[in-house]
Amino acid sequence: xxxxxxxxxxxxxxxxxxxxxxxxxxxxxNSLFWYxxxxxxxxxxxxxxxxxxxxxxxxxxxxxxxxxxxxxSFSTLKIQPSEPRDSAVYFCASSLGxxxxxxxxxxGPGTRLTVL
Amino acid sequence: xxxxxxxxxxxxxxxxxxxxxxxDYTNSMFDYFLWYKxxxxxxxxxxxxxxxIKDKNEDGRFTVFLxxxxxxxSLHIVPSQPGDSAVYFCAASEYxxxxLIFGTGTRxxxxx
Numbered sequence: 001x002x003x004x005x006x007x008x009x010x011x012x013x014x015x016x017x018x019x020x021x022x023x024x025x026x027x028x029x030n031s032l033f034w035y036x037x038x039x040x041x042x043x044x045x046x047x048x049x050x051x052x053x054x055x056x057x058x059x060x061x062x063x064x065x066x067x068x069x070x071x072x073s074f075s076t077l078k079i080q081p082s083e084p085r086d087s088a089v090y091f092c093a094s095s096l097g098x099x100x101x102x103x104x105x106x107x108g109p110g111t112r113l114t115v116l
Numbered sequence: 117x118x119x120x121x122x123x124x125x126x127x128x129x130x131x132x133x134x135x136x137x138x139x140d141y142t143n144s145m146f147d148y149f150l151w152y153k154x155x156x157x158x159x160x161x162x163x164x165x166x167x168x169i170k171d172k173n174e175d176g177r178f179t180v181f182l183x184x185x186x187x188x189x190s191l192h193i194v195p196s197q198p199g200d201s202a203v204y205f206c207a208a209s210e211y212x213x214x215x216l217i218f219g220t221g222t223r224x225x226x227x228x
Binding site: 004031033035039040041042043044045048050055056091093095097102104105106107108109110 | 118122148152157158159160161162165167205207214215216217218219220221
């Protein structure tokens, strides 16, 4: 298996533009997580899905952020409009179950987003 | 408010010596704790975990200790190797939830 796949790996955009980050989880995994990594706050959970259904989006910063999982093999995280403070590395992770099952989360390589 | 805190942003250890990475938490409902390791330009990878019913878990050179009364856990790496140089994240979850709460990470550098 190729592991969790994220695209693009790097994204540079201007303030106000729409940004879409993409994730393909490991086949057969039922849970998908979106994280944001910054120096100040470390790894923050933004939202997670179980069986394609959003379970907890309390970490989503504000209405400019939205996430979808239309099927078991694809998820998107969209920022519209983007702002310079959104600059960070965004990780997608998947697991067979969730932390409550003791299942390991497998992370993708991340997307480094820079908003100018 | 950080529920999981790693107060040391960096640590330098000589090869062969012990590395001790520390983590504190504030949420008494956490019952499962994990350490992840991250190399530059890669995603974090799972290293070791411990349930709150235990106070120690060992896997090769890596041992995690949990002190529930102090709400503190630590990761010991013995002996440290240059390949252990990475950022280490502590994470925790509450009973019966799938959410992991991560700390800010500690950058470990193992020098020859």
